[in-house]
Amino acid sequence: MQILEKGLLIAFEGIDGSGLTTHSKLLNEKLNKLGYKSIYTKEPTNNEIGILIQKIILDKNKKLDNNIIALLFAADRLYHLMYGDGANEGILSYISKNYIVISDRYKYSNMAYQGDDINWISQLNKFAIEADIIIYLDVPLDVALKRISMRSSVSIFENKIFLEKVKNRYNDILRLANKNGVKVVVINEIADNNREKSIDEVSEEILKNIINILRNFKK
Ligand SMILES: Nc1ncnc2c1ncn2[C@@H]1O[C@H](COP(=O)(O)OP(=O)(O)OP(=O)(O)O)[C@@H](O)[C@H]1O
Numbered sequence: 001m002q003i004l005e006k007g008l009l010i011a012f013e014g015i016d017g018s019g020l021t022t023h024s025k026l027l028n029e030k031l032n033k034l035g036y037k038s039i040y041t042k043e044p045t046n047n048e049i050g051i052l053i054q055k056i057i058l059d060k061n062k063k064l065d066n067n068i069i070a071l072l073f074a075a076d077r078l079y080h081l082m083y084g085d086g087a088n089e090g091i092l093s094y095i096s097k098n099y100i101v102i103s104d105r106y107k108y109s110n111m112a113y114q115g116d117d118i119n120w121i122s123q124l125n126k127f128a129i130e131a132d133i134i135i136y137l138d139v140p141l142d143v144a145l146k147r148i149s150m151r152s153s154v155s156i157f158e159n160k161i162f163l164e165k166v167k168n169r170y171n172d173i174l175r176l177a178n179k180n181g182v183k184v185v186v187i188n189e190i191a192d193n194n195r196e197k198s199i200d201e202v203s204e205e206i207l208k209n210i211i212n213i214l215r216n217f218k219k
């Protein structure tokens with residue numbers, strides 16, 4: 001068993017179709033195999049608020065006000081931190097037991113997707129601890145859109161104009177997080193020769209970066 005000095009929160013961030021679910025789950029499996037106490041969780045969660053959000057964002061006829069959506073995501077997050085995702089205990093509980101918590105999206109998604117007024121979104125998230133590490137999966141818009149087009153259901157956010165705005169916003173959000181002490185790891189999913197990296201290649205790159213960072217957290 002690999003024991004860490006303290007719990008750690010790793011947030012996976014990126015636009016839809018960047019592979020967040022694939023890579024956050026893979027990292028969790030790999031860290032577990034290496035003997036670390038880690039857990040995978042995601043937002044929106046599968047608790048009452050998260051389920052309501054999932055329903056709302058798939059309903060293109062609903063057209064709910066952006067501020068209401070922002071509030072729901074922030075409420076889901078606080079619930080996630082305090083009480084859990086519907087299957088596991090709250091993030092804060094795992095952190096206090098020195099686990100590595102891997103969250104497939106966290107408050108930085110709130111800032112990127114609902115961040116017309118970034119100060120207000122920051123206020124909504126004032127009780128949400130900062131992540132220790134952000135893994136940002138950087139993928140060109142056209143690659144993300146191609147992956148999204150292969151899905152059976154598409155959310156209100158999954159369109160070119162909106163995702164372009166979200167992608168641009170992430171630049172400022174990552175800079176701000178870094179200023180606040182968060183270790184930001186950007187993974188480029190495109191190789192030098194313009195080829196899309198395979199899932200294995202991206203996953204190994206993520207693991208290598210994390211293992212490097214974890215060296216400083218070991219007992
Ligand atoms: N190098 C790669 N990394 C990740 N996913 C890839 C890669 N190449 C192809 N894919 C495919 O892209 C899709 C990404 O799906 P995934 O659900 O992981 O993305 P996501 O970012 O969580 O999306 P969303 O947030 O919209 O649910 C999968 O079908 C996966 O097989």
Ligand SMILES: Cc1cn([C@H]2C[C@H](O)[C@@H](COP(=O)(O)O)O2)c(=O)[nH]c1=O
Pocket residue numbers: 016043044057073074105106107109110111113114155157158
């Ligand atoms: C946490 C969070 C998420 N979102 C968006 C990002 C995605 O478009 C969806 C979630 O879909 P996934 O397939 O489950 O990743 O929700 C958001 O707008 N605001 C947030 O705070």
